[in-house]
Amino acid sequence: xxxxxxxxAFLDEAWRHLNRGAADSSSPARYPTFATVSPEGKPQARxxxxxxxxxxxxxxxxxxxxxxxxxxxxxxxxxxxxxxxxPRANLQIRLSASVAILTGDCxxxxxxxxxxxxxxxxxxxxxxxxxIVDVYDYEKPSDRDRFAVLKCTVKEIDLVHLGxxxxxxxxxxxxxxxxxxxxx
Ligand SMILES: Cc1cc2nc3c(=O)[nH]c(=O)nc-3n(C[C@H](O)[C@H](O)[C@H](O)COP(=O)(O)O)c2cc1C
Numbered sequence: 001x002x003x004x005x006x007x008x009a010f011l012d013e014a015w016r017h018l019n020r021g022a023a024d025s026s027s028p029a030r031y032p033t034f035a036t037v038s039p040e041g042k043p044q045a046r047x048x049x050x051x052x053x054x055x056x057x058x059x060x061x062x063x064x065x066x067x068x069x070x071x072x073x074x075x076x077x078x079x080x081x082x083x084x085x086x087p088r089a090n091l092q093i094r095l096s097a098s099v100a101i102l103t104g105d106c107x108x109x110x111x112x113x114x115x116x117x118x119x120x121x122x123x124x125x126x127x128x129x130x131x132i133v134d135v136y137d138y139e140k141p142s143d144r145d146r147f148a149v150l151k152c153t154v155k156e157i158d159l160v161h162l163g164x165x166x167x168x169x170x171x172x173x174x175x176x177x178x179x180x181x182x183x184x
Contacts, residue, residue, distance in 0.1 A: 007179035010169050014093050014159050015055045017086055022053040033083040036073035044073060058173055062150040067127035074099050092160040097152035107149045122147040160184055
């Protein structure tokens, strides 16, 4: 039985889920909600696929089309929040991160791994969010130049575990991820 008072074990559990999410499309951590702030200051949330997770570097990776609103938002305000609910583990993971938008040659390695059938996610015409007259009035060519990797450097992690007695903890990069308990 794990020690419920162990902050390090709590954080280990969260990263286990994040790593699994990046590796396994059947994990509930595969599809976080990803929130940004629009240039007008409005919150915007949407589902994304978690494509990479590195605990040693505190990095999460998301792939996107540079023509989407989230990229406009991130160019303006380069921070984002992730939200993941893991029903079987009864665990909520919330993260905040600073985000770098990577395009061009430096994302060749990631592009090479995108299967041909998925490459059409990058290049929709007209651009995502554009009004169209008929429901299918769009095309999905694959456009390598629209492929972007959002490199998210994690700054804070807030965990809530629902149990007989709930547990909540906050971990901050600047504090070297030591963590502290919070009232849930
Ligand atoms: C299960 C699922 C996974 C998705 N994965 C991604 C993704 O990895 N990257 C992405 O840009 N959009 C992804 N989307 C689409 C976004 O949720 C969103 O509709 C689209 O990116 C436009 O968002 P925006 O206009 O807020 O930028 C996914 C949607 C669903 C339902």
